[in-house]
Each structure stands twice: as C-alpha cells, then as structure tokens.
Amino acid sequence: MCEWVDRAVSIECYDQSVYQGLVSSVDSTTSAVTLRNIIRNGQPYEQNSLSILSAQIKDLKFIETTPPIQKFAEIQSSDTSDEKEKSSHKKENKKPVRVVRANTAVKVNSNGEQKHPSRRRSNSFTSVDLTNTNYDGHNSPKRFDQSRRTPKYRQQAGQTDCFDVSVESCMGDFDFQKNLAMFNKQQVYDEIENGRRHRATPKKPDKYKHTEMVIKSKPVRQIELTNDNESAEKVSYTTGEGLVVPCISCEMRDKLFAKAAIAGYTEQTRIDMVGRNTSDMVFQLIGGSSRLNPQNNHQYPTIVLFCGHHMQGTYGINCARHLANHNIRTVVFTPPSSAPLSPHISRELSLYDLCGNKRIDRVEDLPSGAVDLIINCLDSSTGPHYSRNNWYRSLSSWCEASRAHVLAIDPPLSGCSVNTKWSVHIGLPLPLPTSAGQTYLCDIGLPKKLFSVVGIKYQSPFGNKFCIPLHDD
Numbered sequence: 203m204c205e206w207v208d209r210a211v212s213i214e215c216y217d218q219s220v221y222q223g224l225v226s227s228v229d230s231t232t233s234a235v236t237l238r239n240i241i242r243n244g245q246p247y248e249q250n251s252l253s254i255l256s257a258q259i260k261d262l263k264f265i266e267t268t269p270p271i272q273k274f275a276e277i278q279s280s281d282t283s284d285e286k287e288k289s290s291h292k293k294e295n296k297k298p299v300r301v302v303r304a305n306t307a308v309k310v311n312s313n314g315e316q317k318h319p320s321r322r323r324s325n326s327f328t329s330v331d332l333t334n335t336n337y338d339g340h341n342s343p344k345r346f347d348q349s350r351r352t353p354k355y356r357q358q359a360g361q362t363d364c365f366d367v368s369v370e371s372c373m374g375d376f377d378f379q380k381n382l383a384m385f386n387k388q389q390v391y392d393e394i395e396n397g398r399r400h401r402a403t404p405k406k407p408d409k410y411k412h413t414e415m416v417i418k419s420k421p422v423r424q425i426e427l428t429n430d431n432e433s434a435e436k437v438s439y440t441t442g443e444g445l446v447v448p449c450i451s452c453e454m455r456d457k458l459f460a461k462a463a464i465a466g467y468t469e470q471t472r473i474d475m476v477g478r479n480t481s482d483m484v485f486q487l488i489g490g491s492s493r494l495n496p497q498n499n500h501q502y503p504t505i506v507l508f509c510g511h512h513m514q515g516t517y518g519i520n521c522a523r524h525l526a527n528h529n530i531r532t533v534v535f536t537p538p539s540s541a542p543l544s545p546h547i548s549r550e551l552s553l554y555d556l557c558g559n560k561r562i563d564r565v566e567d568l569p570s571g572a573v574d575l576i577i578n579c580l581d582s583s584t585g586p587h588y589s590r591n592n593w594y595r596s597l598s599s600w601c602e603a604s605r606a607h608v609l610a611i612d613p614p615l616s617g618c619s620v621n622t623k624w625s626v627h628i629g630l631p632l633p634l635p636t637s638a639g640q641t642y643l644c645d646i647g648l649p650k651k652l653f654s655v656v657g658i659k660y661q662s663p664f665g666n667k668f669c670i671p672l673h674d675d
Contacts, residue, residue: 204228210265211237215258219243222265226251233257425630426659437633439641439672445663447643447672449633452583452615458629458656462648469513472628473546475646477520479668480611480626483642484525487609487624488574494528503574504531506606508597511539511547512585517611518577519550526557533569534561535597537580537588565596573606578622583614594619613638630658631672641672 206225213221213235223237233256240247425447437449450458463469485494488503507522509515515536522532534554543551555561562568580588580597588594598620601608607623617637618625625638629646645668653660664670 206235211235212263212265213237213254213259214261215254216260217258221247221252221254223247223252229253235259235262425661425663438675439631439643440675441663441670441672443663443665445661446675447631447663450630450658452632454656454658455629455632458648458652458658461655462652465649465652467648467652469546472646473513473516473520473550476517476611476628476644478524479644479646480517480521481524481528483626483644483669484521484575484577484609485528487607488530494530496529499529502529502531504533504569504572505575505577506533506535506569506573507577508535508580510537510580510582510585510588511541511543512582513546514579514582514585514612516544516546516550518579519547519554521577521611522559523550523554523557526554526559532557532559534559535565535568536561536563537591537593538563565593565600568600573604576601576604576606576608576620578608578610578613578618578620580620581610581614581616581618582612583616589619608639610638626669627672642669643672644669 206228209225211223211225215221219242221237221240221242223240225235226238227236228234229236234253235256236251236253238251240249240252425445439447439449441447459472462472484505488505492498493501493503505522505525507518509518509522519534522534526532536551551561580594601620608618608620609624609626610618610620610622611626612628613622613625613634615632615634617635622637623639624642625634625640626642626644627634628644629648631641631643634641643663645662645664650660650662
C-alpha cells in the first residue's frame with residue numbers, strides 16, 4: 203500500500219463524518235490510515251495528522267486531480283499567431299494562480315465551450331496549481347469561451363476564488379503582538395513633536411466673541427456701603443458680570459426712599475417703575491415673543507396676581523395693567539376688606555378696570571384651568587398680615603394644586619408663605635432667606651447722588667436691562 207502515500211483520499215466514517223486529506227502513511231499491522239492536511243466536514247481540522255482505523259471507515263475514495271492545462275494549451279494553440287503575439291506581452295508581467303477544485307473535470311466540447319459537472323462540496327478536496335502560465339482566470343473571456351459570459355459562471359467563479367484555498371495557508375495565525383512590537387510609537391511621537399517645535403508657523407490672531415470686549419477696561423468695582431452700622435448682616439450678591447451687590451437693611455431703604463421723595467421722586471413714580479420693569483421680566487419668564495405673537499392669540503398666557511392693600515399690592519396691580527395692555531389674560535385677586543383703600547390702590551384699580559380684565563375677591567372665583575404664572579404681592583413687612591386668615595390658607599392650597607411657578611414682588615424679610623421660585627428686589631436687595639427662590643433686582647431709576655446721601659457708593663449693575671438676576675456670592 204505504499205502507492206497510497208501522497209494520494210488525496212476522501213474517507214466517510216460510520217459516525218457521519220467525512221475526512222479529506224493526503225495519505226502520509228499506511229500501517230498494515232493495525233489497519234490504520236494516517237492523513238495530513240485534513241479537512242473534516244468541509245472545515246480545516248485542528249490537528250496536523252489523524253489516524254483512522256479500518257473498522258471506522260465506511261467508504262474510502264481516491265480523489266483524482268486532472269489539471270486542465272493541456273486542454274487550455276490545445277485550445278490556445280489553434281489561435282492565430284497574431285493573437286499569440288498580442289497576448290504574450292501581457293502574460294510576461296503576470297504570475298497567475300489557477301485554483302482548481304479536485305474531483306471536478308473540465309470538459310471541452312467541439313464548440314470550444316467548457317462544461318463543469320455538478321460539484322459536491324462535502325467530498326471535494328482543494329489544490330492550488332502554480333504551474334499554469336498560460337491562463338488567467340480574471341482575464342476577459344475569449345470568443346471560444348461563451349460560458350464565462352453567463353451570470354451563473356461568474357457566480358461560480360467567485361465562489362471558487364473565495365473558498366478553494368489551500369488548508370496550509372489557513373493554519374497559521376497572525377501575531378499582532380509581535381508586529382506591534384516592531385513599531386516604536388514613542389519615537390514617532392517624539393519626531394512629530396520635535397518637528398512642530400522647529401516649524402515656524404505664524405500665530406493666528408485671537409478670535410473674539412461678539413459680546414467680548416477687545417480693549418481691556420478697568421477692573422470691575424463693587425457697590426460699597428460707607429455706613430457699616432446700617433448693614434447688620436454681611437450678605438451680598440454677584441451679578442453675571444462679576445459686580446458685587448451688597449444687601450441693605452429695611453431702615454436704610456426707607457431712608458433712601460425718604461430722601462428720594464424730598465428730591466421729587468414720588469411714590470407714584472416708584473410704583474410705575476416697579477410695575478413696568480417687573481412686567482418686562484414677566485414677558486421673558488412666560489416665553490417672550492413666541493408666546494405674545496399676535497398670530498398665537500389662541501394660546502395667550504394666563505397670569506394670576508395676588509395683591510394686598512399695601513404698597514406691594516400696588517406694585518402688583520400696576521404690573522397687571524401693563525400685562526393686560528399686551529393681551530395677556532390677567533386675574534387680579536384682592537382680599538376682602540371693609541377698610542377704605544389708599545389713594546394709590548384706588549387709582550391703580552380704577553386704571554386696571556379700564557383694561558377690561560378680571561378682578562375677584564373670593565378664592566372660589568379663581569381660574570380652574572391652566573395658569574402660566576402666579577405673582578404674589580400679598581406679603582409685606584409694613585402692611586397688614588394676611589397669613590392668619592382662612593382664605594389665605596385656601597389660596598396657598600390653590601397655588602399648590604395649579605402647579606404654576608410663583609413670582610414674589612418685594613417680599614418681606616421673613617419670606618413668603620407661598621412656595622416661591624423668583625423674588626424681585628427694588629433698588630438694592632434685602633437679606634432674604636433661601637426659601638425666597640432666585641433673586642432678581644429691579645431698577646427703579648433713582649439718581650446716583652441719592653445713594654451717596656445715605657452712605658452708599660453706588661455703581662449701576664443693570665447694563666442694558668431693567669431687571670437682572672443676582673447670584674449668591
């Protein structure tokens with residue numbers, strides 16, 4: 203059985219497995235066949251050799267390989283000498299590899315067409331013919347080979363080039379670690395960095411934002427209180443530009459308003475300034491121009507204002523009038539009272555009624571639908587205290603049920619009984635607790651020299667706005 207050595211065989215075993223390979227040795231004593239370059243069930247076998255006993259073999263077939271070189275040589279010999287001369291120059295620079303599937307004979311009929319018999323993949327054995335120098339499977343089809351023009355042949359040729367690969371070429375694994383060790387990345391990085399240092403490239407000019415100052419100005423100063431006795435609590439805020447704004451006491455603020463009244467700055471002027479500037483802040487809180495667009499009149503916001511019978515309530519009524527003039531649905535709630543109203547409140551209520559918007563004095567008449575914002579002007583440090591009344595507790599419950607944000611105008615030092623998100627201070631801030639929410643400062647137009655009269659070295663922090671946010675220092 204020595205003639206079996208180096209023969210390609212296909213062995214079918216009783217365990218339904220098929221082995222293909224080259225016979226390396228045959229042991230007559232043990233009746234065993236040893237294979238190499240093994241393919242098991244169409245997949246490369248992980249071992250280099252395998253011994254199969256005769257008792258395990260169900261069927262054994264020899265795989266005959268018939269290289270089609272002679273057929274191609276005979277066909278091409280019938281071509282004219284001109285065609286040979288034209289193709290000889292192209293073939294000199296090519297080293298084609300002919301991939302032939304074993305157990306597949308290539309037949310050529312009388313018309314010069316090639317015919318491939320049906321192929322059985324499980325019993326096939328692959329081999330590579332490196333001796334073919336007269337044929338390149340990737341050349342354009344010749345006139346004698348009409349079968350190559352069919353889509354079926356092109357599909358079969360692609361499968362042959364893809365899958366008919368020698369087993370030996372698939373056994374070795376690529377060593378990525380060894381290949382990576384050959385590349386000194388740190389050395390390359392150093393060369394790149396050194397090249398950047400020595401390269402003289404012109405420095406690009408700095409780009410400035412449209413809101414950034416190109417020319418450096420003087421350092422930002424702070425509002426200073428020269429009379430430290432008036433500032434019992436050393437609390438201060440900071441604007442977005444870095445200006446420090448200190449808090450003042452209620453006594454200092456009352457003194458400032460008294461000096462302003464002597465200079466001609468009346469309470470009515472202060473009411474108009476607070477109402478107008480606060481309404482401008484409310485416009486931004488409810489969505490700005492997108493909500494107040496005349497084309498969106500079907501979804502104008504609804505704002506409810508709680509206004510007491512004191513100066514803070516007057517601020518709220520004046521703000522409601524400015525909001526109503528911009529087509530905002532406003533509802534002003536004033537607490538029931540038998541006492542006569544002050545001249546400022548009577549004047550503001552009369553002007554608000556001319557706008558045609560709603561004014562109520564009962565909690566039951568509050569809106570039952572969605573509310574965009576609630577403005578609280580009921581709490582005051584100088585006016586009447588409403589938190590002890592039953593209707594005030596009902597009002598607080600309604601605010602929680604509506605889930606609308608609350609804005610407080612000039613709240614007292616003790617804070618508000620209603621959960622507040624924003625608080626607006628007038629002139630200069632007061633030291634309010636953290637429950638008062640985000641702090642805003644409203645400009646009321648007091649002249650700068652009036653601050654110096656009461657001991658305040660003032661510098662305007664407002665910039666181009668009338669209401670600015672303050673941050674904890």
